[in-house]
Amino acid sequence: MQTSATEAPAACAAPAASGAPEAAEDVQGPEGLIAAERARIDELDARIIDLVRQRMTISETIQQARIAAGGRRLHLSREMEILDHYSQELDRPGRELAMTLLGLCRGR
Numbered sequence: 001m002q003t004s005a006t007e008a009p010a011a012c013a014a015p016a017a018s019g020a021p022e023a024a025e026d027v028q029g030p031e032g033l034i035a036a037e038r039a040r041i042d043e044l045d046a047r048i049i050d051l052v053r054q055r056m057t058i059s060e061t062i063q064q065a066r067i068a069a070g071g072r073r074l075h076l077s078r079e080m081e082i083l084d085h086y087s088q089e090l091d092r093p094g095r096e097l098a099m100t101l102l103g104l105c106r107g108r
Contacts, residue, residue: 052104059105074106 028036063073079102086098 052101055101056105060107063107 066075067073082102083095083098086094088094090097
């Protein structure tokens with residue numbers, strides 16, 4: 001699935017699963033529909049941020065355990081697995097997202 005920088009992946013453009021957007025638009029008009037969908041995006045963003053924070057905590061725990069066992073803080077082959085997984089699922093933007101996540105989770 002290749003997308004350009006200005007083209008949203010199909011999953012992002014999909015209509016709401018809770019009902020047909022046309023019916024919602026008839027009842028509340030385009031402004032109401034847009035506001036409702038933006039509220040849903042805000043909720044998703046909050047959940048994503050929470051999940052990223054959880055991932056950071058788990059990653060820190062793993063790094064500390066690896067270091068305590070005499071290993072290195074980073075496991076590069078594992079990072080490559082993650083990059084490949086995100087690339088397969090979300091193409092090039094997925095790889096970029098994975099790079100950002102890995103950067104956040106490497107610790108300071």
